[in-house]
Amino acid sequence: MSVADRYLPVWILIAMAVGLLLGRTVPGLGTALSALEIGGVSLPILIGLLVMMYPPLAKVRFDKTAEVAADRRLMVLSLTLNWLVGPALMFALAWIFLPDEPELRTGLIIVGLARCIAMVLVWTELSCADREVTAVLVAVNALFQVLMFGVLGWFYLQVLPGWLGLATTAAEFSFTAIVTSVLVFLGVPLLAGLVSRWIGERRRGREWYESRFLPAISPLAMIGLLYTIVLLFCLQGEQITAQPLTVARVALPLLIYFVGMFALALLASRAAGLGYARSTSVAFTAAGNNFELAIAVSIGTFGANSAPALAGTIGPLVEIPVLVGLVYVALWLGPRLFPGDPTLPAPRRPQAR
Template sequence: MSAAPEKAVAGRLSFLDRYLAVWILAAMALGLGLGRLVPGLGDALAKVTVTGVSLPIALGLLVMMYPVLAKVRYDRLDTVTRDRRLLLPSLLLNWLVGPALMFALAWLFLPDLPEYRTGLIIVGLARCIAMVIIWNDLACGDREAAAVLVALNSVFQVIAFSALGWFYLSVLPGWLGLEQSGGLGSPLLERSRELGGVSVWEIARSVLIFLGIPLAAGYLTRRIGEKAKGRAWYESKLIPRVGPFALYGLLFTIVILFALQGDAITSQPLDVARIALPLLVYFALMWAGSMALGRSVGLEYPRATTLAFTAAGNNFELAIAVAIATFGATSGQALAGVVGPLIEVPVLIGLVYVALYARRFFTARTPLTEEDPAHV
């Protein structure tokens, strides 16, 4: 099929939107540079936290998520909740396939580095509730479907994270006869009761802050705006004004995130490379497999794309918070958590381009319109 619609939309993009990949890479480089060159910057940024996450990062995430959730047409959510072809594969991919795949890759690639291995397993258990909304929007995925799947992930995260952590970090290695010395041995097993109890509340707070606040703000903005001025005004006037703040929040979050760990990342390049390899394999397999599964069960492009990005993304803020709370800010587990977004951000922005190209392979392809969020 012709790519003319994509080119037509690209021609209408702003300078910031058209070169988004460049700005993301520049934000990563700026954050790493600041963290490396400014003494004590990481410690200063980390002093004020919300649920174990730096306050600047928390603010960036809230700014990033609010505009996208303000775009959601909440009166269409029932069409998503009735779609079993979407909901059942999403639950399967997120809570069975994803954690198991990360566990397998962590042991395969890092058999001699138990701290990093444990950190990666924690990343695999933290299913995405934040940045996936941005990647889905950029790839012209289904906004309403993304809102429902993110909410579903949030509920399961509160219920299942601690139990899955206990299973993958304590039980399964023993069943398989895998050596655990140096990984879970001391801190996690000593604090297993805390991970099974207190962390549930910590996870719930994380979900309420990073999803609940922007979701409530987005819903109220649409409800009040449409009631006062109508849907046409809301989507043609208000949304274009608040929409760019999603990208500003994304870039700000990336700068702060990498500034926090700039010194650790740049001073241990070989360790970062070892951690990065299984992450690259994970993101590629999860995204491609989910996209193929969506197509095979008959999903159209927007919902297949949403399925792929919600399955491939991870909740790095939760993973980092759990790793720091359990093992300490300077631990190998915490470094593995930080490397997660270092790899996830450029890989998933690359997959946005791949997704847009893959539109042509879906028979029920929906043409791009003025409302499509094709910011690439």
């Protein structure tokens, strides 16, 4: 990790503080930012996410993705974790920790249904995971999101609670919002990465592309991440400070979920015989969530000022610092769980004086 990457938690804490300060001290800033949207997608956040996702996707060697997709063991494990285990675990945690808060519980369940297609690219890049595996898993999650989000929402909000004798929630999710989220938040940076590699290698060769161009654009990922964090905390700073108990009640099951899914996925991948790089990709893909979609669906279904929308908003505020911490956990655990694995990141040598 570079010096800037090693101090990422410090930069994130500063970005959070700056966002909260701006949201609390600049009148009307949050309202003005919220008004900047296209088709229900926040334009300021969209810009940050696209800038953040472009460098990792530009680094992907797309000629290797067919080989990754052919690994049946990897694909079955990831699909099981993302679309069976993840939603079920979030459903259980929502009912355990929020039995008396049906709207917050609904928002939490929606977060569990929205599988990660954005920030996981940054976490896997920082932890030296397999970027080709991450790209394939993100694409598969995007496809399943379009096909299964509405079905799983109906199952976890109406069918399963009815079977268990629990309260049900009626909700109709916008298919357009789901497709828009996938096309915008994944399609645009994925296409940009593909075109960059194709043009760069065609005109200047792979060596120039990977030794000159990629290092030049790499800082954009961190800039986009920090910019997005500032925006999120600026937009939600007032709600966070005004309802600390609500934030804490939603944050606790989210914390358990992120850490639990990461640990389960990492250990399951190791048991399946995957190496460090692929196991870490599976773990972060399983642990992360598509907060952009969760927030958009909650707002579109229940309203911008609703409790489900608030729960969806709390999601990334918890997810970002927790998954940054898990990057360091992965780097520390790697040599212990995968001794001698050739995909482990090389140890950092001390610089000569």
